[in-house]
Amino acid sequence: MRRPRLSSLRPRRLTTIRGRILIGVLLLLAAGLIGNSVASAVTLRNYLDHRAEVSLRASGDRVHQMLSAGPQTVNGTQLSALISPILGMTVIGPDGTVADQAGDGVPKAINSLTAGRLDQVVTINDDPAVPDLIALRIPTSGLTVKTSEGEVTASAVILTVRTDIDRVTVTDFISSQAAIVGITLLMAFATALLILKIGLRPLGRMANAADAIASGAREERLPTYGDRSETDRLAAAVNHAFDAQARAEDNIRAFAADASHELRTPLATISGWLDLYHQGGLTTPAELDRALERVDGEAGRMRLLVEELSLLARLDAGRPLESERVDLLRLATDVVEDAGVVAPDRSIRLHAGAPVHVQGDASRLQQVLNNLVGNAIQHTPAGTAIDVFLESSGGEAVIRVTDQGPGIAQQDLSRVFDRFWRAEASRSRARGGSGLGLAIVQAVVHAHHGTVRITSHTRSGTTVTVTLPALPPPR
Incomplete structure (x- = not known):
């Protein structure tokens, strides 16, 4: 069994500028939106918890203020109005059992959960016996509460505020924020895709022009619009490079043509004298001397030309002198x-x-x-x-x-x-x-x-x- 190459296991990288910019923008936007939503949810939860605790302590202070005036006899309705807007109230009788409850009902297990913790705000979470809430147990010696079953001398009053309702509020807020983030990202994706398509259109035209130049259209150049944008400046710089390359290629072609032409003349002269010699046209010593003189002269001319070309090549290559x-x-x-x-x-x-x-x-x-x-x-x-x-x-x-x-x-x-x-x-x-x-x-x-x-x-x-x-x- 052939093992897959490591290169095939690696995630493929985005190869287009449009894709990279789009992913980068969406990631930044998503990070900002999610961070803002999380911060808002945490702030909301802290605010609700703080508001419930402040309300609970304020109600407890009103009960203490009432008791400081001496023994009191009140009915449940009066006591509920005193501690409003607390959601729940539990009256503990002299024997330590629940004597009466008012407001949003809370199971009697709250009595045992707050026993021994007088004037302390107790937070209760994840207890199967009661819902999530905060409670404050206030000792009430001298307080008599009229209930439907008669008067009860209360040893303590337990004030409760349910926090599970606030948690539902926070959960609903997070759900709505998640929906808003998703819709915003979809709209941002569509908008950014459209903007990038329009904004990067000059790059596509530049790529098409470059392909045409590579295919042999030497006169083709990248389009410019004169707006001094980054793409326009890039196109102008690339056009200058293409112009320089075209000039260099023209110079090389002209140089090769001129060099071959310069060498062709002495070679033709030498070849002509040699042909004349092979055909028997040079018979006298004077004619042979003249032929050798001409051949030597043309050879010297070729030697000088080659030396000069070699010198120019060394200088063009930047070799130190x-x-x-x-x-x-x-x-x-x-x-x-x-x-x-x-x-x-x-x-x-x-x-x-x-x-x-x-x-x-x-x-x-x-x-x-x-x-x-x-x-x-x-x-x-x-x-x-x-x-x-x-x-x-x-x-x-x-x-x-x-x-x-x-x-x-x-x-x-x-x-x-x-x-x-x-x-x-x-x-x-x-x-x-x-x-x-x-x-x-x-x-x-x-x-x-x-x-x-x-x-x-x-x-x-x-x-x-x-x-x-x-x-x-x-x-």
Whole structure:
């Protein structure tokens, strides 16, 4: 026989928000109503018991006051009027037996139950001989009571108040309160169910929209109503997340397409030269040298592209860079000197004062400077001057690379840091470059907790400004 799994023995949890809220509200309401009913019943019972005892003692005081005036002879009617509104009275004769009873009849057993307990309120519950009541036995020496059988010299009078009637009253009250609680809970259940159905309707619509998005409707978004409610704010936040995810997916698709396109060109070139060699089209040593030179160049281009992609992937993953004290003046001096060797026809000048130090990876920061100066050389006409400015201001290291080239159109400025992007006019593939230079600059600067921005105007040049946290000068 298979034993049931423990998970099947556990009670199933409510899985819907509506069910949890509904049960929680009903439990709170039930606790409040039941607590209020119990407190009311206890208060009512205590009040009735206290009222009966006070009435009993007040009647006893009137009897004592009457006896204090001396011997008295009264009939049963007069005595009953004196102790009103006591429900019962029992007259005990001189021999200790019941001589007479008036009012609501109480069995004679009350005599033995109160014997020896003079002027004490006696509470009697659950005695089979008498109903539930409280009694007060008062000694009455000198009191003569006229009864239907003659005069009786009373040794004591027992005053009684039945409490079983009050208990019935409390029981009826509890029954009515239970009915009220039940009806109230049913009405509250129906009302809360209706309110929750209306109030949680936006969540249902949000779930339907989310299902549609998961099914492939990428343009679908959660409905918002502009009322700044919790559900509206949640829908807006989720829509922002979907938008960010959609942008990320679009960027990944574009990145994969651009990377494959960039790799396709050198691969096609290499494949073409190899096909030409296999077909016997390269017969002379000069042709073979030219083919190998082209293959080597395209392989180097692919290697550079793969290295740049690998660097971007590491930076995107947030992998830590080297951290040391870096002298930006020395890096900028080396970059400008190397650029002067590469482009001897250019006027490339460095404008700097005192050394500026930052905390970071020297090789990556030098790559930033190389990319910025290299871009300025590559995408401006021959003879265009290039200026590199380095300064420290307000605890920040500021690097500016400016040129007097044709500039970048305003509609293209928002895309200059996109990967594999080139402006149509000046940044074509024919002029070299992978389209990752500025993307690498931005990623490296952000990894150093800095910022980079670019300003440009058509026919008036371009300025790229890099800001990094500066270190205080060394002692």
